[in-house]
Amino acid sequence: MKLQILVVAGDGIGPEVTGEAVKILKAVGELGGHDFTFREALIGGVAIKAKGTPLPAETLDVALESDAVFLGAVGGNEFNSLPPDRRPEAGLLQLRQALGGFANLRPSFAYSALTQNSPLRPEVVDGADILFVRELLGGLYFGEPRAWDREAGSAWNTMRYTREEVIRVARIAFELAGKRRKKLTSVDKANVLEVSQLWRATVTEVAQQYPDVTLEHQYVDACSMHLMNTPRNFDVVLTENLFGDILSDEAAVITGSLGMLPSATIGGQVNLYEPVHGSAPDIAGKGLANPLGAILTAAMLLRHSAGLEQDAVAVEEAVKSVLMEGYRTADLARGQQQNVLSTKEMGKQVYRTL
Amino acid sequence: MKLQILVVAGDGIGPEVTGEAVKILKAVGELGGHDFTFREALIGGVAIKAKGTPLPAETLDVALESDAVFLGAVGGNEFNSLPPDRRPEAGLLQLRQALGGFANLRPSFAYSALTQNSPLRPEVVDGADILFVRELLGGLYFGEPRAWDREAGSAWNTMRYTREEVIRVARIAFELAGKRRKKLTSVDKANVLEVSQLWRATVTEVAQQYPDVTLEHQYVDACSMHLMNTPRNFDVVLTENLFGDILSDEAAVITGSLGMLPSATIGGQVNLYEPVHGSAPDIAGKGLANPLGAILTAAMLLRHSAGLEQDAVAVEEAVKSVLMEGYRTADLARGQQQNVLSTKEMGKQVYRTL
Numbered sequence A, B: 001m002k003l004q005i006l007v008v009a010g011d012g013i014g015p016e017v018t019g020e021a022v023k024i025l026k027a028v029g030e031l032g033g034h035d036f037t038f039r040e041a042l043i044g045g046v047a048i049k050a051k052g053t054p055l056p057a058e059t060l061d062v063a064l065e066s067d068a069v070f071l072g073a074v075g076g077n078e079f080n081s082l083p084p085d086r087r088p089e090a091g092l093l094q095l096r097q098a099l100g101g102f103a104n105l106r107p108s109f110a111y112s113a114l115t116q117n118s119p120l121r122p123e124v125v126d127g128a129d130i131l132f133v134r135e136l137l138g139g140l141y142f143g144e145p146r147a148w149d150r151e152a153g154s155a156w157n158t159m160r161y162t163r164e165e166v167i168r169v170a171r172i173a174f175e176l177a178g179k180r181r182k183k184l185t186s187v188d189k190a191n192v193l194e195v196s197q198l199w200r201a202t203v204t205e206v207a208q209q210y211p212d213v214t215l216e217h218q219y220v221d222a223c224s225m226h227l228m229n230t231p232r233n234f235d236v237v238l239t240e241n242l243f244g245d246i247l248s249d250e251a252a253v254i255t256g257s258l259g260m261l262p263s264a265t266i267g268g269q270v271n272l273y274e275p276v277h278g279s280a281p282d283i284a285g286k287g288l289a290n291p292l293g294a295i296l297t298a299a300m301l302l303r304h305s306a307g308l309e310q311d312a313v314a315v316e317e318a319v320k321s322v323l324m325e326g327y328r329t330a331d332l333a334r335g336q337q338q339n340v341l342s343t344k345e346m347g348k349q350v351y352r353t354l
Ligand SMILES: CC(C)[C@H](C(=O)O)[C@@H](O)C(=O)O
Pocket: A074, A075, A089, A092, A245, A276, A278, B191, B192, B221
């Protein structure tokens, strides 16, 4: 197995957590005799500072030549006053678009070792296992026209989808549901939005090709409530871009910390892997960040780009074991004094357990 | 005190819960010697069936002549295949727009009697008391252009705001925060959307007139998580239309049931009062609906349209007492056998306690 991986660590805690994920990937590569090579490039705020742009051309070039791109995080408070198209986040959005992956997979899983970390009651959350399939290249994020007309004192964005965009992401969601508990919840606001009506009609149409999967539709407002009341009722949740952004962050409370959540973006030319958490500038550089989201993201890379399902599972099991043994990072500690590890120490524990 | 109230009970459980709310309003009126008069009109699915349109002209005329409009709920499964502009929901949206109220107030409150009803842990939720101020006349709900072009296989909606729209709703939110715990959380997605950048800049500007209120900004994805992790950290939450729709439904889990949540829409020509829950066609006509959301909505009417703060509080206290005494509707029962009341019986208990 040969794999060329581009690491764009980005801002804030990005480099710290990415470092631990890369160590795990290297370990798996060496153990299995795989030829994983790693390159590095700039993105986000660090790229703005070094090159004046959040996605330098050389980063994009190398990304497109790679088999997979691993991203840490982008964003920082110092850029908050810039317009969207010049912020660190713009680099991420341009990268997503260039790589072409439209299906962003975000698992949200209740670890039994972390039951105490969820604000939800154990009896509500135990056993929850949800896979969000978030459409990543459409909707308000990319829709034109968009502008802030300062003189007129008015601003607008466009939520736009085509049938083809919905079909391709729906197919991936149905395929994945077919390999899981065979239930798909499609989320929209079809009682108000035309774009949601197209979404619902198209998903319903695609469903006919997957008769073994049960499809249900939920309005996004109702879904945001049901996810908390009955998280176990969900299997795969299919959403447009912004609804997926909101609901998958909300569902982090099922796992207990945003720092635990991985993601993979598939379906395009080059797959993109990024933990769900952001750059967390307040704790950057202090060794406090939880690297498990990034490490679980590495597992998704092994699964979806390397085809190494067993190794992916091994990494995921190692994370579970380390948590069962009582090791925690600061975000998970809840007042616990012993076995509270730094970013690096947590990475080492996973490595040791692998 | 003289008040002309239009009751548009609408669909599903709308008439049942509205009936109980009106009884409470009548009781308060009689006790205090106020001249409350009630008229009725059609809206939503029942209006489509009777008049072919979800907001008949005669309903709108009477609404505009009234001092307050009390709405039950709209929507039904039989209309699901209609385009947005011909559905029951369109009647509600047209009514909202015609009445002109742009600030939709949605309190979400942790009743100590209902601690067991929240999926959130008691130690997380106890004492939570949030007031959502949802902008109700802008954003994706009303933005043009909007269409589903079936031939082209593409659809779009527009999220649009003007400075003035943000200023007027922000002012109301700051005023309300000033009378509460003096904290305002403004929600946006300013790292991606131009319309959110206008939102954030404008709210920041308005904040200068309210130096006693602390303003914080949260991205909508982060907010959906923080609301569950640390609900007590929120006081007033100011959002655009769709974000408010999603987050306020999510926050229903703080209270324990969507059936408990009231809302009032103020700032326009005629105030509009509606419980947050929908028409719930599955339980309609069975006497199972929880009327407390509607009754608490009546309390908001007493507060915001009649200026009867003491009576509003009396109704709210009556609801608390009834819950403390152990009375429940089906949505709140959690397996409890005794004291599970029908819609009418629950209304009577509140009346008795008043
Ligand atoms: C950083 C931001 C642009 C991004 C998004 O909104 O997609 C993040 O919130 C995420 O969920 O990956």
